Amino acid sequence: PGAPDGLRAGATTSSSVALSWHPVGGATGYHVYRDGTKVQSVSGTSATVTGLAPSTSYRFEVTATNAKGESPRSAAVTGTTTAGSGNGPGVPKHAVTGYWQNFNNGATVQKISDVQDQYDIIAVAFADATATRGAVDFTLDPALNYTEERFKSDIAAKQAAGKSVVISVGGERGTVTVNDAASASNFADSVHALMRKYGFNGVDIDLENGIDPTYMTQALRALSAKAGSTLVITMAPQTIDMQSTSAGYFRTALNIKDILTVVNMQYYNSGSMNGCDGKVYSQGSVDFLTALACIQLEGGLAPSQVGLGLPASSRGAGSGYVAPSVVTNALDCLAKGTGCGSFKPARTYPDIRGAMTWSTNWDAANGNAWSKAVGPHVHGLP
Structure with a gap:
């Protein structure tokens, strides 16, 4: 398939960035890359990348896939996490x-x-x-x-x-x-x-x-x-x-x-x-x-x-x-x-x-x- 276009970074938290892109004809799935490393595979045209550090900028790219292989990578976008607060989003009181x-x-x-x-x-x-x-x-x-x-x-x-x-x-x-x-x-x-x-x-x-x-x-x-x-x-x-x-x-x-x-x-x-x-x-x-x-x-x-x-x-x-x-x-x-x-x-x-x-x-x-x-x-x- 061809490379996806329209990739954009949406909502952010201190540990995540939401991404979306345009569909690619003939694609059966998509791979998401963070700073050059593949971090997710999804079937739709959106993904939320989690586990990120706060107040940090990341570079994201997406590829399309089908039975014939993987497309070239999309144009890159940058997403920056928010500062956040507290002792980590996953630490409860006890x-x-x-x-x-x-x-x-x-x-x-x-x-x-x-x-x-x-x-x-x-x-x-x-x-x-x-x-x-x-x-x-x-x-x-x-x-x-x-x-x-x-x-x-x-x-x-x-x-x-x-x-x-x-x-x-x-x-x-x-x-x-x-x-x-x-x-x-x-x-x-x-x-x-x-x-x-x-x-x-x-x-x-x-x-x-x-x-x-x-x-x-x-x-x-x-x-x-x-x-x-x-x-x-x-x-x-x-x-x-x-x-x-x-x-x-x-x-x-x-x-x-x-x-x-x-x-x-x-x-x-x-x-x-x-x-x-x-x-x-x-x-x-x-x-x-x-x-x-x-x-x-x-x-x-x-x-x-x-x-x-x-x-x-x-x-x-x-x-x-x-x-x-x-x-x-x-x-x-x-x-x-x-x-x-x-x-x-x-x-x-x-x-x-x-x-x-x-x-x-x-x-x-x-x-x-x-x-x-x-x-x-x-x-x-x-």
Whole structure:
């Protein structure tokens, strides 16, 4: 078929651009290209491209297709997203975060489209460090048999359903060095490039080998300046990283409090830790979750920026797995003052954000027991 004409950009939001064009005789479908990459295939003469960064200009082209092949591309048009506001269009008041594994370690292998509906924030694990200090990149694991086009399409579909998808940096084995102005700039530039390429809503900081609060703050503020006010920033520090406001992770979280979405501390693989009352608590109990969350809640983070991170099954972590009922009791204790153990906070935090799990894959391998129990409970908080 011939190339479409009349392509124009219509209504825009902070994360989408609506397109329309004239029909082409003999065409049975159309492909939509964003900045040179095919992002959608449709049968009609309109499409809405989602998963875009706010306050950003994109170049769009369309081709027509039929059984004989694909036409040349149309003349390009530019669409610019709006600035937007808030912590991402897909983050509700009470949210469930789940990590999606870009590898096969014995858990159920999933595509993004397979991620359970209870998850509001999906953290893609993980971006990889590159030879450029501070910079990261992302490549789908070939073992997943997942095309890049399908991956992008699945992300867009989740976002259309009101979810946020972020790229996670770090993990148990991930080391990304951000310790000077140059590496901070490289980090911000590379994460923003991944957001544009795949449609990610933001970034998750899951660095388990130390963090420089000065330059990670600089990096995240630079990213915020590029991505706009709908940027989603999540963190998953270890328990030791949030014991004191002087710790690097805690300082970083406080430094970016105005643009931070949620800190989902890992309440596992940690052993015993101090609670906010100065007493020592062992992992695996309601008290461990509530007394350690209290440190963050009283240390300067807003309740909406605090989430409880737990394994989805006993296979998901070396230690610290608790039954979903322990997670829901801890959330009730913090939000409503009910379901507490021996530790009871001096006040309640009804705006507490919710919970996180490693991982959606281990959850699926365990019959989705975690998300079936914790998801509705989080979404039913006051």
